[in-house]
Amino acid sequence: LAEPAIPGPLAGRHALVTAGPTHEPIDPVRYLANRSSGRQGYEVAQALAALGARVTLVSGPVDLPPPTGVTLHRVETARQMLAACRDALPCDIAVCAAAVADWHVAAEATRKIKKTAGALPPALTLVPNPDILADLSTPGPNRPALVVGFAAETDTVEQHAAAKRLAKGCDWIVANDVRPETGIMGGMENEIILITGDGAEQWPRMGKQDVATHLAERIAAFFTPDFS
Ligand code: CTP
Numbered sequence: 513l514a515e516p517a518i519p520g521p522l523a524g525r526h527a528l529v530t531a532g533p534t535h536e537p538i539d540p541v542r543y544l545a546n547r548s549s550g551r552q553g554y555e556v557a558q559a560l561a562a563l564g565a566r567v568t569l570v571s572g573p574v575d576l577p578p579p580t581g582v583t584l585h586r587v588e589t590a591r592q593m594l595a596a597c598r599d600a601l602p603c604d605i606a607v608c609a610a611a612v613a614d615w616h617v618a619a620e621a622t623r624k625i626k627k628t629a630g631a632l633p634p635a636l637t638l639v640p641n642p643d644i645l646a647d648l649s650t651p652g653p654n655r656p657a658l659v660v661g662f663a664a665e666t667d668t669v670e671q672h673a674a675a676k677r678l679a680k681g682c683d684w685i686v687a688n689d690v691r692p693e694t695g696i697m698g699g700m701e702n703e704i705i706l707i708t709g710d711g712a713e714q715w716p717r718m719g720k721q722d723v724a725t726h727l728a729e730r731i732a733a734f735f736t737p738d739f740s
């Protein structure tokens with residue numbers, strides 16, 4: 513007989529992770545999107561599963577293999593991502609690593625918009641997308657015990673991220689500096705500042721997989737203070 517699996521510190525917990533960009537259609541062939549490889553979110557999903565959590569990963573379009581031992585829901589738009597997240601509730605942990613498009617096109621064209629010689633380019637009217645992190649952070653019976661957001665910033669990273677934590681109502685923010693010269697966006701490494709209610713911690717630069725492992729361990733310690 514096989515040895516029973518050693519239950520990890522997150523056994524019995526359900527974790528919801530968002531990852532990747534969203535695509536907001538303009539017409540059947542064009543869309544608006546954010547830059548995101550999805551790598552950091554996929555690594556977080558995998559790391560939480562490795563500690564025993566049941567993980568639901570809601571992912572926008574990415575070019576990554578599905579993580580093992582994780583339930584994957586693929587979505588395209590922010591509105592679909594929100595719906596998939598709400599469907600996944602209740603959960604104990606939510607980690608919003610997705611680079612959600614902030615707007616969608618008010619009137620998606622059902623047919624391809626054609627260029628017309630001499631005519632002005634089409635004007636796009638944008639409307640705000642739902643904020644999934646803020647939605648999951650809203651107090652109520654379904655609010656996860658721990659909600660973690662990410663903040664991609666190019667200036668005064670810590671201040672912007674700390675303000676974002678309060679604005680969204682989440683518990684922690686993982687802040688990173690996405691100025692192109694850092695190579696973080698699209699790269700394999702990350703350098704983060706973890707902002708909790710107790711303050712800010714600068715972590716050394718490390719691989720995205722290591723960031724995910726350390727973050728998952730911090731999450732486990734939140735639920736089981738003896739775990740380290
Ligand atoms: N987020 C979300 N839904 C949105 C926008 C953002 O869930 N519609 C989440 C992201 O997954 C991330 C956090 O909110 O965890 C911060 O995203 P970010 O784009 O840095 O912040 P915004 O509030 O959108 O502010 P801005 O883009 O203006 O800096």
Ligand code: CA
Nearest residue numbers: 611612613614
């Ligand atoms: Ca944004």
